[in-house]
Structures are given as structure tokens and as C-alpha cells.
Amino acid sequence: MEPHYRVRIYLLTALILFGFGSLLTRLHSFQIERKEHFQAQVPGSRIVTVREPGIRGNITDRNGVELARNLRNYEVSFNLDEIYRAYRRQHDDAPSIDRITNESGLQRKKTEKDIAKVVNDWTVGRLKELGLDKSYNESALRVHYRTHGGLVPFTYRADLTYEEFAKFAEHNLELPGVTIRTKPQREYPYGALASHVIGFVKQWEKKDITDAEKREFNHYVGDERGEMGIEGTMDKHLRGISAKTQVVMDEKGAIISSFPESNPRAGSNVQLTLDARIQLLAENVLRENIGRGAAVVMDVNTGEVLAMASVPDYDLNSFVPSITAKQFAAYNANPFKPFTNRCLSGFAPGSTFKLPTAISGAMKGLATNSFSCSPGYIKFGNHSVGCWLYNQRKGNHGTLGLSKAIQQSCNPYFNKMANAVTPRGMAEGFTLVGFGQKTGIELPNEEPGLIPGNKEWKARNPNATVTPVENAFLSIGQGYAMATPLQLCAMVSCIANGGKYYSPRIVKRVVADDGEIVVNDTPKLKVDITEAGVKPSDLDLIRKGMWMAVNEAGGTAGKVKIPNIEVAAKTGTAQTIDRGKKSHNAWVVSFAPFDKPKYAVCVLVQNGGSGGAVAGPLANMIYQGIFGQENEGIRLRLFPQTEFAGNDKRYEAEDMILPENFLSTIQATPADDGESGDEADTTAPESVSSSAKPTAPKPTITEEAEAEGLIPRAKPVRGRRR
CATH class of the missing domain: 3.40.710.10 (DD-peptidase/beta-lactamase superfamily)
Structure with missing residues (x-):
């Protein structure tokens, strides 16, 4: 074959490969990188499946005195995926942040969505206008999103008054990705009374979610777990039965309606022998x-x-x-x-x-x-x-x-x-x-x-x-x-x-x-x-x-x-x-x-x-x-x-001077003539002692989440409102 024909074939092949490469790059951009952005542009409603925890049973004494019960608590939570999608519908780009990770002993820089900035710009700003905002842990929010994505709502506030709850409900349609609900919160009305007997509960953890539940639910809220005391040993009885709700959302992420497939049910009540x-x-x-x-x-x-x-x-x-x-x-x-x-x-x-x-x-x-x-x-x-x-x-x-x-x-x-x-x-x-x-x-x-x-x-x-x-x-x-x-x-x-x-x-x-x-x-x-x-x-x-x-x-x-x-x-x-x-x-x-x-x-x-x-x-x-x-x-x-x-x-x-009027008159008694503890020339091991050491409690601990080496970008990503 003539040399100049070969050159033409090579050029044609290079052009075809370049064209396919460009096409694949654009397909990846549209179908992978910007998938959520384009999905958000599609009009129409969608159904989201939500898991709600059951209501924990009460613990009472033998006479019905409540030692552990549930209070009605008003809570505001963020669905971070919904908020992010709502933000992207109004912005060409989203802010990002660099995070330093340690993998196999090597430090690497990884770029990820700055979900905290999105929430602050898009949601918290609106809440501030309504007088319903509150400071929160941004690092904890980033860690939560990195861990759970949109599967688990992020609790923003759990201290609402009824008036604030009503105001949230009034403006709920203006706040895509923001959910308000009543949530039972454990209360021990007598404080430290019988603390070693009653025990306490801890928040559920990521490991509690099964793979089947991840496939079944778009949003997941788990059950508190008993830790220590009766809360721990009777946990299987005290835990309530969870509920499943189908929530219909419009294209903007606002809730149109909800259809409970099942309602949360209360767990069993445990009556103690204690008086x-x-x-x-x-x-x-x-x-x-x-x-x-x-x-x-x-x-x-x-x-x-x-x-x-x-x-x-x-x-x-x-x-x-x-x-x-x-x-x-x-x-x-x-x-x-x-x-x-x-x-x-x-x-x-x-x-x-x-x-x-x-x-x-x-x-x-x-x-x-x-x-x-x-x-x-x-x-x-x-x-x-x-x-x-x-x-x-x-x-x-x-x-x-x-x-x-x-x-x-x-x-x-x-x-x-x-x-x-x-x-x-x-x-x-x-x-x-x-x-x-x-x-x-x-x-x-x-x-x-x-x-x-x-x-x-x-x-x-x-x-x-x-x-x-x-x-x-x-x-x-x-x-x-x-x-x-x-x-x-x-x-x-x-x-x-x-x-x-x-x-x-x-x-x-x-x-x-x-x-x-x-x-x-x-x-x-x-x-x-x-x-x-x-x-x-x-x-x-x-x-x-x-x-x-x-x-x-x-x-x-x-x-x-x-x-x-x-x-x-x-x-x-x-x-x-x-x-x-x-x-x-x-x-x-x-x-x-x-x-x-x-x-x-x-x-x-x-x-x-x-x-x-x-x-x-x-x-x-x-x-x-x-x-x-x-x-x-x-x-x-x-x-x-x-x-x-x-x-x-x-x-x-x-x-040990007995009070003179401790319920009734105390009868005087002679001085004690009992054993002094020095009868045997032996000394017992140190108290508290046994062959088995008590298991340390493992509560849910509230603390500042580590920033994990976050490096804010020098120049913010440009965005424009439509």
C-alpha cells in the first residue's frame, strides 16, 4: 500500500477514537457525574419509603410508679440528599471541599461535596429568616452524610417548643428536605433513683441497619437500644414495632402526602418488683x-x-x-x-x-x-x-x-x-x-x-x-x-x-x-x-x-x-x-x-x-x-x-448517730460488743472484687466530630440562581 494511504487511515482511526472518547466522556458526565442534576429536572412526583422506630415500653415499680417513660419530643431532621438536589436545581455547580485521608499509612487528598455549606446556604438561611435556626455541629453533619448519605436523616433540632413545631409545620412546603415529626424521647422522672437497676438507652448505630433494610427503605430511623440494667436485659420486650410509611414528594422535594403502610406500635411495659x-x-x-x-x-x-x-x-x-x-x-x-x-x-x-x-x-x-x-x-x-x-x-x-x-x-x-x-x-x-x-x-x-x-x-x-x-x-x-x-x-x-x-x-x-x-x-x-x-x-x-x-x-x-x-x-x-x-x-x-x-x-x-x-x-x-x-x-x-x-x-x-425523730422515736441500745474484724490473721482481696470484671457501659456520646483534615477551597465554586 502506498505510504500516503496509510497516513490517511491512521488519521481516520485517530479521529474515530477521539470522537468515541469525547462521546464516552460526555456520557459519563451526563449519566454519572450529573445524574442527580438531570433527574431533578424531570417533573412529576416520586415515592420515598421511610422507616420509623417503634415506641419503647415503660418501666414501672410494683405499684405502677413510672421509672422510665417516653415524652413527646418535637424534632427537625434534614434529608441531606433532598436538600442537595433542591440546591442543584437552582445552581449550576455545588461547593466542594478537600479532605485529607489516611489510607494504608499514606495521606491523600480527596475532594467531596461540601454538604455543610449547601445546608447553610440553602436551608439554614431560610430557617434564620423564620427565626427557627440554631447552631449545630457542621463537622458532625459532614461525617453523617459521608457515612449514611440520604438513608438516615440528620437530626438538626430536638428541642422544639410546640409553638416552634407549629411554625415549622406552617412553612414546611417552603423547606425541601426538612422533616418535622413527633418523636418519643426517654425520660427518667426520678433522676438517679434505682439507676443501677433501670439502666439507660443508647442511640442506634449504622451497623444496626441490615442490607435488606437498606434496599427496602429510602430513609431509615432506627430504634434506641437498651444499655445496662433492665433497659438492657429486657430490651427485646421494651422495643416497639417499627412502622413503614410511603411519602409522596413533588419534583422540588416537598412532601405532597404520606401513606402509612403500618403504624409504630409500643413495646411491652415492664413492671418491676421494686417499691x-x-x-x-x-x-x-x-x-x-x-x-x-x-x-x-x-x-x-x-x-x-x-x-x-x-x-x-x-x-x-x-x-x-x-x-x-x-x-x-x-x-x-x-x-x-x-x-x-x-x-x-x-x-x-x-x-x-x-x-x-x-x-x-x-x-x-x-x-x-x-x-x-x-x-x-x-x-x-x-x-x-x-x-x-x-x-x-x-x-x-x-x-x-x-x-x-x-x-x-x-x-x-x-x-x-x-x-x-x-x-x-x-x-x-x-x-x-x-x-x-x-x-x-x-x-x-x-x-x-x-x-x-x-x-x-x-x-x-x-x-x-x-x-x-x-x-x-x-x-x-x-x-x-x-x-x-x-x-x-x-x-x-x-x-x-x-x-x-x-x-x-x-x-x-x-x-x-x-x-x-x-x-x-x-x-x-x-x-x-x-x-x-x-x-x-x-x-x-x-x-x-x-x-x-x-x-x-x-x-x-x-x-x-x-x-x-x-x-x-x-x-x-x-x-x-x-x-x-x-x-x-x-x-x-x-x-x-x-x-x-x-x-x-x-x-x-x-x-x-x-x-x-x-x-x-x-x-x-x-x-x-x-x-x-x-x-x-x-x-x-x-x-x-x-x-x-x-x-x-x-x-x-x-x-452512725440515729436521728431522734426518724419516723418514730428511736429506742436506745447498748454499745456494740460484736466482732471487730480482727479475729483472723487473714485479709480478703480488695473490694470490689470477683473473677469477672463488670462490663463498662457503652452509651451514645455527644462530642465534637473530628474535622478530619478538611481544607476549604481558596476560591468558592461559582453558582448562579435561575
Whole structure:
């Protein structure tokens, strides 16, 4: 072929390729880059599918007092895609911004739409003219759009008054992409009251949206999720049923009409066993007298928890709708752990463990045996366990029976009984009444405690054996022994009611929105210990000893005594390490009335003196409040609680001065002669302690979103209004 023909063919080929390249470039520009712009020019309406969350159920106490409920909240949200499309209908170009990203360790510059400028120019400007604008976090809006696009509306305002809501509704057609709606917002009307029991909710997250939902909905609003407490454990019942709505929009993005395919439905209501007035009583008895501790009140005949107080605590409303980063950091920085529910945390129980030791002895037929306290201590190799009487240089108790040993809280008696029972028998007896295992109460982060020799202990220590000294320490609640206030209260309830161990429960019933009973109000009888070898007469001996501890001279629990009601109790004082220093846990476990038991009360004071001198008066005040309301017509107050930060002060007998007019006249009682906590030369691990650390809460945190290296353009992109 001639050379000049070849040149012509090459030129023709180049022209064709250039033409196709130009065509493809223009097609990409029209169909990809400017697709939204041209779609916006097409007249006519379109249908958008919206998901709306269900309405969360309420949480009430046993008497119907609302502890968690929903308020009607007026909210303004932006559909950022709609706003962007409306902006592009009036502008040839849209503003953009450069963002520095870090990919595989390399910094790169990426150009993206400046959605914040679009919103400010197109929407917020109009709201300002109407007097409805409010400052907002532009960085958060950019991050939201980058993450969700138009699928999830951006909440602009959630604090509208009804008048502002009405004004928004009046001008809604002038504000494309702006949606106003009523949205339920969680409220805790009593603030910090029962915060460890109720818990809080957190906002839903992107990961909650399934792929199927992304395909089904153009706009998605998720459900709040329960976090901590009953909000968390009962979340599947409390969550409502979501709704689906078809929204018709005109070519300008304004809403023409909406057709709900289904309406949002409320979740179930959860009724707790708590009595809000007794709960507030218990909390304030702790708050006004100690820095850290717990109190549990139970119905001995059903296992229902009437109060579960733990201090320090936190304000539930701090998490509505989300907690600030500053406030959350302050909670976490508090060394006294306000998120820890001490009622479910393991502590060295001290002499309160003489009661399950007595039960273990009764199972082996030893309840009627006598053991000698002489000479006032027992030697186990290099270890010795002394009686408090001997340690105070007052001699020893001589030979005692079970009731007297409980009244006097004699260490050698129970040391000898424990080793007569054997470590295996002790583990069986303690397990029978709920120690060394979770009770199964409907709350998160419950700790099992620790009982040397039981199944869980052997699983962690397969080659270890329980020595006589470790078994002796277990009998008086020292050494490795750990128990929670709830476990101790449930055990005392079992003793009080004649041997029936009811699993503690905090949920009374769950009722669906249509009235269907989802969870029935049924006591959970776990075991009757009289069928395991414990005779009713053995329990009578244990109860008599507890009665003597309160009502007879020489008892360790005299300060629990109240007028006109006979109370039975057992005190305990455990050596421990608290914040790196030697300390004591002060305990009292009790029940009343003695002849027809109804209530069990367990009180723990961290860094307290002796159980009788420090925890005893607190139980006294709780009983006075309960029976004052029940028998004397006194109505316990109910009001919002502020949060209590706690302290690590040492509390002694002189700090526990009973108010002279606390509901009724206080009967004077002799000074406490109980154990000092120095009977055994052993120290328990630091409280709060257990093999499992409580899970930290994971709330929704409101904070300034990172700007992520945004670089505004030096020259704004030109645009013109049509």
C-alpha cells in the first residue's frame, strides 16, 4: 500500500477514537457525574419509603410508679440528599471541599461535596429568616452524610417548643428536605433513683441497619437500644414495632402526602418488683450516712427484690438523648466507680458466712452439737483464728450451742463446725443456698462470688485442695470467700421463711401493649433445704440465734433493734484491702418481723468499722421506714434523686448517730460488743472484687466530630440562581 494511504487511515482511526472518547466522556458526565442534576429536572412526583422506630415500653415499680417513660419530643431532621438536589436545581455547580485521608499509612487528598455549606446556604438561611435556626455541629453533619448519605436523616433540632413545631409545620412546603415529626424521647422522672437497676438507652448505630433494610427503605430511623440494667436485659420486650410509611414528594422535594403502610406500635411495659418508695428510703439512708455501700430489701416469701440501692450512683437523664463526652469522662474518672452495682458485686462477707456454715452443719446433723471456744483461738500451723472476745482480752465463750454461737458470733465454734462438716460438705451447703454462683436475677454484670471447694473453684484450680485453715476461714467469711449482698439477702430470706430458697427476681411481670401477659408474676422456688437434711428445728435454732443477736444482752446486732417489731439479724466485719489500704467491710443481714417474717434486709458498708456499729443502724432506719409506712400510716416520700459521687471516708460507730425523730422515736441500745474484724490473721482481696470484671457501659456520646483534615477551597465554586 502506498505510504500516503496509510497516513490517511491512521488519521481516520485517530479521529474515530477521539470522537468515541469525547462521546464516552460526555456520557459519563451526563449519566454519572450529573445524574442527580438531570433527574431533578424531570417533573412529576416520586415515592420515598421511610422507616420509623417503634415506641419503647415503660418501666414501672410494683405499684405502677413510672421509672422510665417516653415524652413527646418535637424534632427537625434534614434529608441531606433532598436538600442537595433542591440546591442543584437552582445552581449550576455545588461547593466542594478537600479532605485529607489516611489510607494504608499514606495521606491523600480527596475532594467531596461540601454538604455543610449547601445546608447553610440553602436551608439554614431560610430557617434564620423564620427565626427557627440554631447552631449545630457542621463537622458532625459532614461525617453523617459521608457515612449514611440520604438513608438516615440528620437530626438538626430536638428541642422544639410546640409553638416552634407549629411554625415549622406552617412553612414546611417552603423547606425541601426538612422533616418535622413527633418523636418519643426517654425520660427518667426520678433522676438517679434505682439507676443501677433501670439502666439507660443508647442511640442506634449504622451497623444496626441490615442490607435488606437498606434496599427496602429510602430513609431509615432506627430504634434506641437498651444499655445496662433492665433497659438492657429486657430490651427485646421494651422495643416497639417499627412502622413503614410511603411519602409522596413533588419534583422540588416537598412532601405532597404520606401513606402509612403500618403504624409504630409500643413495646411491652415492664413492671418491676421494686417499691419506689422503699428504694428511695434505702438509697437516702446510704447517701446520708456513708460513702460507698449497698442495701438490698427482699420479700422473704416470694424472692421479690423490693429495693436494691448502691452508692455511689449516676443520673440516668445524663444519657438522654446522649451523654456529653465531658460528663462520661467525669463518671469514668470517679475512683469510687458509680457505674458498679455493688448489690451484685463480690465482697468478703465476714461473719455473715456463719449462717450458711450453720446450714452446712445442719445438713450433716451437727446443728445440735456444742463446740468450745476455749482457749479463745484455734491454731492452724502458722495461722491462728481468734475469737473477738479473746482478742479484746475478755477471755472466751466456753462451750456453746448453735444459737448462742450465732448471738455471740464466736469464731472457734464455727471453725470447728466447718472442719467437722469437711470442705466438701461446706461447698455443698453453701451451694445449696446460692453462693458461688449467679442468682440469675434479670440484671447484667452479676458476679458469682467465690466459695473454695465448690465446682467452679475446682474448675479453676483442678489440682488444689481446700486445707483446714482455708475451710476455717470460709466459715467466718475470710480468706478467698466472696459473696454479693443479693446472695446474702436471698440466703437470709430462706432462713426466715422456713427453708424455701426463692431465686431473687427484679421483674414482676411484662405486659404487651395489647394486654397480653408476656412474663407472668410467678415466684421461682429453687430448692427447699428441709428436703436436703436441714430439719425445721435446725432452722429454729439459727433463727433464735439471730433473734438473740438483736434482742439479748451480749448480742452483736443490738443497733438493728426497732420499737414494736422484733428483728433477727447477724452482723459481719471482714478484713479487706480498699484502694490499696487495709480496711473492713461492715455487714448486717436480717429479717423481720420475727414471728411472721416478711422482709429481709442486707446492708454493706465499704470502709466501715464493725458490722453491728456501722451497718446495724442503717438497717434500723430502713426497717423503721418500711414498718412506719406499713403500720403507722406514714407515707414515704418520693422525689427525684440527684447523683451521689461517693467518698472513701472511714465510718465508725460515732458516725452512725440515729436521728431522734426518724419516723418514730428511736429506742436506745447498748454499745456494740460484736466482732471487730480482727479475729483472723487473714485479709480478703480488695473490694470490689470477683473473677469477672463488670462490663463498662457503652452509651451514645455527644462530642465534637473530628474535622478530619478538611481544607476549604481558596476560591468558592461559582453558582448562579435561575
